[in-house]
Amino acid sequence: MNTKQHPASADAPAAAPSDRQSDTMPAAAEPLLRVKDLVVEFPTRAGTLRALDKISFDIAPGEVLGVVGESGAGKSLTGAAIIGLLEPPGRIAGGEIVLEGQRIDNLDHEAMRHIRGRRIGAIFQDPLTSLNPLYSIGRQLIETIRTHLPMSEKAARARAIELLQDTGIPAAEQRIDHYPHQFSGGMRQRVVIALALAAEPKLIVADEPTTALDVSIQAQIIALLKKVCKDRGAAVMLITHDMGVIAETCDRVAVMYAGRIAEIGPVHEVINHPAHPYSAGLMAAIPDITIDRENLHQIDGAMPRLNAIPPGCAFNPRCEHSMDRCGRERPELLAAGPTRAACWLHAVDAAT
Amino acid sequence: MALVQANDLAMSFDVSPPWLNRVIERTPRLLLHAVDGVSFEIEKGKTLALVGESGCGKSTVARLLVGLYEPTRGSFQFDGANAHATYQSAAGLQLRRRIQMIFQDPYASLNPRWVVEDIIGEPLTEHGLITDKTALRTRVEELLESVGLAAQDRVKYPHQFSGGQRQRISIARALATQPEFLVCDEPTSALDVSVQAQVLNIMKDLQRRLGLTYLFISHNLAVVRHVSDQVGVMYLGRLVELANKQELFANPRHPYTRMLLDAIPKMHDTGRARTPVQGEVPNPLSPPTGCAFHPRCPHANNRCHDERPKMQMIAGVRIACHAVEENRI
Numbered sequence: 113m114n115t116k117q118h119p120a121s122a123d124a125p126a127a128a129p130s131d132r133q134s135d136t137m138p139a140a141a142e143p144l145l146r147v148k149d150l151v152v153e154f155p156t157r158a159g160t161l162r163a164l165d166k167i168s169f170d171i172a173p174g175e176v177l178g179v180v181g182e183s184g185a186g187k188s189l190t191g192a193a194i195i196g197l198l199e200p201p202g203r204i205a206g207g208e209i210v211l212e213g214q215r216i217d218n219l220d221h222e223a224m225r226h227i228r229g230r231r232i233g234a235i236f237q238d239p240l241t242s243l244n245p246l247y248s249i250g251r252q253l254i255e256t257i258r259t260h261l262p263m264s265e266k267a268a269r270a271r272a273i274e275l276l277q278d279t280g281i282p283a284a285e286q287r288i289d290h291y292p293h294q295f296s297g298g299m300r301q302r303v304v305i306a307l308a309l310a311a312e313p314k315l316i317v318a319d320e321p322t323t324a325l326d327v328s329i330q331a332q333i334i335a336l337l338k339k340v341c342k343d344r345g346a347a348v349m350l351i352t353h354d355m356g357v358i359a360e361t362c363d364r365v366a367v368m369y370a371g372r373i374a375e376i377g378p379v380h381e382v383i384n385h386p387a388h389p390y391s392a393g394l395m396a397a398i399p400d401i402t403i404d405r406e407n408l409h410q411i412d413g414a415m416p417r418l419n420a421i422p423p424g425c426a427f428n429p430r431c432e433h434s435m436d437r438c439g440r441e442r443p444e445l446l447a448a449g450p451t452r453a454a455c456w457l458h459a460v461d462a463a464t
Numbered sequence: 465m466a467l468v469q470a471n472d473l474a475m476s477f478d479v480s481p482p483w484l485n486r487v488i489e490r491t492p493r494l495l496l497h498a499v500d501g502v503s504f505e506i507e508k509g510k511t512l513a514l515v516g517e518s519g520c521g522k523s524t525v526a527r528l529l530v531g532l533y534e535p536t537r538g539s540f541q542f543d544g545a546n547a548h549a550t551y552q553s554a555a556g557l558q559l560r561r562r563i564q565m566i567f568q569d570p571y572a573s574l575n576p577r578w579v580v581e582d583i584i585g586e587p588l589t590e591h592g593l594i595t596d597k598t599a600l601r602t603r604v605e606e607l608l609e610s611v612g613l614a615a616q617d618r619v620k621y622p623h624q625f626s627g628g629q630r631q632r633i634s635i636a637r638a639l640a641t642q643p644e645f646l647v648c649d650e651p652t653s654a655l656d657v658s659v660q661a662q663v664l665n666i667m668k669d670l671q672r673r674l675g676l677t678y679l680f681i682s683h684n685l686a687v688v689r690h691v692s693d694q695v696g697v698m699y700l701g702r703l704v705e706l707a708n709k710q711e712l713f714a715n716p717r718h719p720y721t722r723m724l725l726d727a728i729p730k731m732h733d734t735g736r737a738r739t740p741v742q743g744e745v746p747n748p749l750s751p752p753t754g755c756a757f758h759p760r761c762p763h764a765n766n767r768c769h770d771e772r773p774k775m776q777m778i779a780g781v782r783i784a785c786h787a788v789e790e791n792r793i
Contacts, residue, residue, distance in 0.1 A: 137737065166693060182656035182659075183627075183656055223620055238781060270727075296744050297744075298744050299744075326517040326518055326683070326744075326745065327517065327683065327685075327724060327727045327728060328517060328723060328724065328727045328744075329744060330727065330729075331726075332725040332742075334729070351655065353657070355657070355731055356728060356729030356730060357729050359479070359730065359731045359732070360729040360730070361499075383731055383732065387513040393658065394487055394657065394658055395658050395731075397658045397660070397661035397685070398657050398731065398786070399660075399664070399684075399687050399689065399690040400686060400731060400732070401685055401686040401713070401725070401728055401730065402730065402732070404689070404690075405690065406668075407665050407668065408661035408690065409661060410658065410661040410665055411658045411661075412660045413660075414626045414628065414629070414659065453604055
């Protein structure tokens with residue numbers, strides 16, 4: 113089954129370059145990753161908490177998809193579910209995750225180990241905790257390369273040095289034998305990116321890769337991530353709460369709220385003409401470096417807790433445009449111009 | 465006369481190895497100059513924002529002003545009197561009533577085992593402002609309402625609130641003693657954007673109503689633009705540029721300020737390629753000679769390498785840069 117899919121996925125990067133203007137994915141191209149109706153639940157003594165509630169999205173080959181939302185919206189959980197690193201007792205309770213035509217959400221631990229690193233790379237927020245402090249970075253890189261690719265120690269080392277050079281680490285031949293504590297925060301994150309790219313994965317899940325870094329370093333890391341992924345044709349799922357980073361890096365963006373996708377679409381559309389009231393409120397709440405404003409727009413209230421998600425649309429108690437229907441029926445993602453928003457305002461019969 | 469006046473404030477921390485190591489290994493004492501000669505004024509009712517990257521000494525300045533640290537050099541004049549001399553004297557309590565602080569992490573700065581009423585009421589009883597129990601309760605309810613919480617919330621514990629609500633509780637606590645000057649150390653950095661907007665709006669509203677003076681510390685220039693009147697940019701323990709908000713954002717002069725402004729991803733021009741800055745913040749234990757920014761500065765010359773630039777007034781802006789002084793940029 114997997115072999116059948118290969119020609120399609122090999123052609124796809126050429127057919128669908130990460131073009132900022134291509135608003136929707138070309139219908140013909142097979143998505144690299146398809147997430148359909150994904151449900152993640154946490155069984156607790158007080159009942160089952162539904163942390164992700166029927167999430168669906170696709171990532172095209174070579175595309176950069178941003179995922180934004182406030183803490184607790186389920187962004188990181190979505191990433192963890194895709195790379196198969198959900199913390200127990202969290203579990204996938206429904207839906208499917210399909211990578212290059214192969215279903216990966218039901219694989220066992222051992223099978224997933226071969227996919228993680230080889231076909232999906234991961235970058236986490238804190239570079240210090242994602243590196244082993246007791247091993248030199250060279251040893252960690254070589255181990256990763258040799259786990260996934262048939263290479264001799266020597267060839268793997270050469271490749272590791274090459275990766276470090278590509279990620280902008282000066283004097284890579286010497287630095288390869290250094291330990292994580294000998295690197296600064298920005299350099300460490302470069303090592304982590306090199307590690308994620310080690311086996312040439314098709315998809316990189318980057319969970320808040322710049323949040324722990326200073327602004328001047330952030331810009332370097334974002335530029336690097338963009339460049340190395342583009343060079344290798346890897347798609348990126350970039351999870352962050354920083355809209356600025358999203359605006360600069362992504363092709364499309366998904367806005368999450370209370371474990372659901374509120375809106376998904378091309379990044380400049382979602383930022384400049386948000387279709388969902390929540391994304392509109394979120395965009396207006398961000399202080400803009402270029403505009404003076406007396407008061408910021410604020411969305412009153414807070415995101416509901418998982419055990420108290422309101423019926424219907426999860427945003428309806430805080431929404432200015434809330435209607436009867438919003439409290440009763442949950443909206444699916446509906447076409448709203450160039451984007452898709454889970455909001456009844458965009459229902460075809462909304463005129464009433 | 466400005467309400468708040470910092471003159472050449474400096475703070476060094478002794479980070480030497482233990483005595484025995486120093487004797488055996490013959491290593492000298494090691495001083496970390498966290499803040500190295502910072503001067504600024506804040507007029508009553510205004511906001512000065514300090515920005516800079518981690519380790520530049522912004523939080524140390526905050527802690528110096530509220531008296532958590534004793535400066536190693538320089539002085540802090542509050543309302544015309546030397547504050548650190550006052551902190552030592554019997555009048556110290558009175559001064560502490562007038563200067564309060566809001567901390568960054570609303571999860572760590574509230575006692576989890578106290579109810580909100582005790583948290584907000586503590587400064588009032590500690591300063592002996594209110595002794596009567598019912599009066600205290602009324603005042604706490606008033607304070608809760610002034611930050612947009614409900615009066616009934618006083619019986620709850622901190623864990624029953626969200627991050628934004630907790631930060632409002634710490635604002636209410638800071639306001640309890642009716643201070644004139646609030647030192648806010650990254651008050652919204654731990655909050656989500658929509659909640660950050662709520663807290664910033666409350667802070668601005670309180671400033672208008674009560675005529676508060678703020679020192680606002682942040683690494684987020686967009687937030688700084690929103691709240692401040694004046695902005696000071698810090699790098700490795702020193703101020704490099706101090707200007708009015710409009711001036712600083714319209715016409716940044718110091719190369720570091722320009723770099724910081726350029727490093728921020730802009731929301732509305734998507735996909736714009738920026739030139740990322742090279743290099744990283746140097747180790748504060750062995751700062752570069754001359755201008756601390758020269759290894760990363762595109763305009764550095766020999767003078768920048770050898771001679772430390774002094775803060776001086778150039779075209780209405782206080783700035784420490786040889787290149788600006790010599791009209792090279």
